[in-house]
Amino acid sequence: MARLLKGKIVADALMEENRKTVAELKEKGLCPTLAIFRIGEKDSDLSYEKGINKKAEEAGIRLVKYVFDEDVPTEEFYSKLDQANKDPGIHGILVFRPLPDRFNDDELRNMIDPSKDVDGCNDLSLAGIFINKNLGFAPCTAQSVIEILNYYKIDPKGKNVVVLGRSLVIGKPVSMMLSNLNATVTICHSRTRDVEKIAAKADILICATGMMESVNRNYVNENQTVIDVGISWNENKNKLCGDVLFEEVEPLVKDITPVPGGVGSLTSCILISHVIESCKRSA
Numbered sequence: 001m002a003r004l005l006k007g008k009i010v011a012d013a014l015m016e017e018n019r020k021t022v023a024e025l026k027e028k029g030l031c032p033t034l035a036i037f038r039i040g041e042k043d044s045d046l047s048y049e050k051g052i053n054k055k056a057e058e059a060g061i062r063l064v065k066y067v068f069d070e071d072v073p074t075e076e077f078y079s080k081l082d083q084a085n086k087d088p089g090i091h092g093i094l095v096f097r098p099l100p101d102r103f104n105d106d107e108l109r110n111m112i113d114p115s116k117d118v119d120g121c122n123d124l125s126l127a128g129i130f131i132n133k134n135l136g137f138a139p140c141t142a143q144s145v146i147e148i149l150n151y152y153k154i155d156p157k158g159k160n161v162v163v164l165g166r167s168l169v170i171g172k173p174v175s176m177m178l179s180n181l182n183a184t185v186t187i188c189h190s191r192t193r194d195v196e197k198i199a200a201k202a203d204i205l206i207c208a209t210g211m212m213e214s215v216n217r218n219y220v221n222e223n224q225t226v227i228d229v230g231i232s233w234n235e236n237k238n239k240l241c242g243d244v245l246f247e248e249v250e251p252l253v254k255d256i257t258p259v260p261g262g263v264g265s266l267t268s269c270i271l272i273s274h275v276i277e278s279c280k281r282s283a
Contacts, residue, residue, distance in 0.1 A: 002256045003152075005227070007144070007265030010151040014269045018059040021276050025283070032061040032279035034092040034118065034271075035084045039077070040070045045096045048268075052094075055268045061275055064090060074102060078111065085113040091282060092118035092275035115281065118274035126168060129176045134281075137274045142174040144266035145206060145227050146181075148257065154204070154225055156183035162199050163187050164215065164243070165208035170229055174206060195219075207243040215244040217252055225255040229263050 056063050084090050093116045114124040114136035125136025161183040165171035175185045188195045199219040205226045207215050212232040230243030242259030
């Protein structure tokens, strides 16, 4: 049986560090502050916000919420966002996306000051990953993968890493982050030939395709670490599942993240960590 790389253990360790850092900052008169921008009352947004509220309270950071009706004019929304950018008392900005169709997503995410882009969606934040400089922050999910590897002492240096998926949220940034840690990285996607053979040779396999239970026994080997980033609701099984067919793959590999309880357990903690780091940088 594989070793389970449980995210909650990593999250608890991160939150303990967050609490200590916030206490030190408050002694210096600084209070890390996150501004949340939300339009409407979507269940997914409210659920995410609830998780952030809990983690923010636990860490001791301050939340400022900008909540708008569905019909809010774009000018009003952008004006409030600009105010948050310019407010030195706000250290992180999180916009719940996607927004209504009248908003241009590229324009919106690039309006966020990269130094406050704690969700890692701004083009300059992503550019910082590629040139290995702190221009902003990494996407929280990509950073969660790195934190899991760090916590469980799985060093990517010199390892053959295969990433399934090339999105800007996870596939591309995590590939660059692992390359910066001296891994040899191969990105596979829907046009890649012989994906199963390529994946089966990996020391570390990152599964981020968004295709539920698409990674089976043909993708893995007995010495492999499998990081499953996917999460989908399986109606037949009546439970959450990842990109990996867990019951088939788990007995065949060395390490694996469960779903739920793996990568997704860290994202809110990473967001809070980024707010705290932004506050430290501003000081």
